[in-house]
Amino acid sequence: MGRVCRIGICMLVFLFVQLQTYKHVYNIFYKEVIALVVDQVKQHGISVFLMPSGMLGTLMSLIDVLPLFSNSAWGQKSNIAFLQKHMGASFERRAKPWVATINPDDVHSGDFLALSKIRGRWGGFETLEKWVTGAFAGHTAVCLKDEDGKLWVGESGHENEKGEEIIVVIPWEEWWELTLKDNSNPHVALLPLHPELRAKFNVTAAWAYAWSMSGKPYGYHNMIFSWIDTIADNYPPPLDTHLVISAMSMWTRVQPSYAANMWNEALNKRLGTEDLDLYEIIAETEKRGMTFDHLLTIPEQDEWVYSDGKSTTCVAFILEMYKEAGILGPLSSSIQVTEFTIRDAYMLKIFESNHTRLPNWCNNGDKQLPFCQILGEYRMEFPHYNTIEPYAKMNENCPSLPPTYERPVSC
Known part of the structure; x- marks a missing residue:
């Protein structure tokens, strides 16, 4: 079994804080994180994440992602290796x-x-x-x-x-x-x-x-809503809906305007509400007897105007x-x-x-x-290219789990 992080969001918080370059950024973020953790515990209790690789192994895996963003031969090699492996x-x-x-x-x-x-x-x-x-x-x-x-x-x-x-x-x-x-x-x-x-x-x-x-x-x-179609089968491990909501909550605290642009308006569309922030959206979802992970799977409508x-x-x-x-x-x-x-x-x-x-x-x-x-120096590839005839309600309920990304017929 894996070790336990007492508060699930701590894992992401710890990593993000380590990556800060300037002290004033650290201090501002630290205060926001403490407020977020206190609020989270008050409203929802303690969240527990099991990590099969342990805390250190999990953090090392996350740190392995950093080279992907390097604009260098090292960064390119890292991206290629990641895509080959996963x-x-x-x-x-x-x-x-x-x-x-x-x-x-x-x-x-x-x-x-x-x-x-x-x-x-x-x-x-x-x-x-x-x-x-x-x-x-x-x-x-x-x-x-x-x-x-x-x-x-x-x-x-x-x-x-x-x-x-x-x-x-x-x-x-x-x-x-x-x-x-x-x-x-x-x-x-x-x-x-x-x-x-x-x-x-x-x-x-x-x-x-x-x-x-x-x-x-x-x-x-x-x-993000073109990606999330199902309750659990669009999140490659170690991602899951708990981690997604933790990330949403964190960014809502740090950059509320960013959060409103990325998901708040879209979630309001799914509820038929207006101008609710993330926490009000969660409260409204619970009031209706709906889970938040289900809310994320409601199909986007092309006619929605933001x-x-x-x-x-x-x-x-x-x-x-x-x-x-x-x-x-x-x-x-x-x-x-x-x-x-x-x-x-x-x-x-x-x-x-x-x-x-x-x-x-x-x-x-x-x-x-x-x-x-x-x-391009490498041959591009598109598995299953040009193979699926269009059909009604296409791609509204499709899983996307690596490495095979198997797709049921008519999902």
């Missing part, structure tokens, strides 16, 4: 050149861009995102062509001059130049739509949707555009794309299925890939 990723090195010479004439409106970063701040974040969701990519964008045949990129999560993550529509050349300059060693794949669906793609509707969303913030409100407008993550932005453009046909009204992870998106059976129709410039002669890899 997801079975292969990371086969590609033949040079690692950058494709792209002919924009061969790229069409609706073609999907999948990105994977493997070093630095975003590389580390994407690695953890991949681990919990099962996706072998960490970011997405979509191609659009205007009436003059000029190629553009629509993207939710583009960093502007102020450092804000927003939705943009920018020329392909600008997007590609920024991608090539990115020091997180991005890998990029172009996933062309199937020709039959490309012929149905309503470009006018797609552009109208893209411009209506341009400038809006990235979909922080529903980011305080700053509709909220779409990078992949939800693209799939919502697909709905507007007719790609999902009559199923559009019965599919909530804000419930989709990146893995869910690239598994959709909507992409080119005949590799002989792929452009000559993609994959540098590597015929093993069913899509176009246009950047």
Whole structure:
């Protein structure tokens, strides 16, 4: 059996405090933590977490995560090792050149861009995102062509001059130049739509949707809810709902505006309430005889409008555009794309299925890939790519446990 931490939140608190660089930050955080612990004990008693590796082993495992965020060869090696160990990723090195010479004439409106970063701040974040969701990519964008045949990129999560993550529509050349300059060693794949669906793609509707969303913030409100579908089967050990609520509670104390943006509004939507903070949400949940872990699993609804407008993550932005453009046909009204992870998106059976129709410039002669890899030193892989026909209520109740990420039919 494992050893016991008397108050479960202490484990996270202890680690976070050790990582503080400046004394004043430590002191502020320490006071917040003490208040949080006292409140937690008063309201809910003592929480107990069993740690099979013991306190020291658990802390050492958490500290192993830190190198993932290093923007160095060490950081890249750490991310690769983590994904190989926990997801079975292969990371086969590609033949040079690692950058494709792209002919924009061969790229069409609706073609999907999948990105994977493997070093630095975003590389580390994407690695953890991949681990919990099962996706072998960490970011997405979509191609659009205007009436003059000029190629553009629509993207939710583009960093502007102020450092804000927003939705943009920018020329392909600008997007590609920024991608090539990115020091997180991005890998990029172009996933062309199937020709039959490309012929149905309503470009006018797609552009109208893209411009209506341009400038809006990235979909922080529903980011975690595309991942959490089940009571217990979306949390890779040692994560669980108790740890999630502890983390939510801690961040609510330290950064209340961040917490309101990330989950409070979304949880209020699920309860049909307004402006409740996290603790009031928990109280309301208990009053209704509902558990908090069940509240987290209630599906996101595409029509929900938040305080700053509709909220779409990078992949939800693209799939919502697909709905507007007719790609999902009559199923559009019965599919909530804000419930989709990146893995869910690239598994959709909507992409080119005949590799002989792929452009000559993609994959540098590597015929093993069913899509176009246009950047990166390692071969990208998307298990179960292009295999699942869309269906009603898709991805509303899907588990995602590593390392196999088995997915029941029609979940």
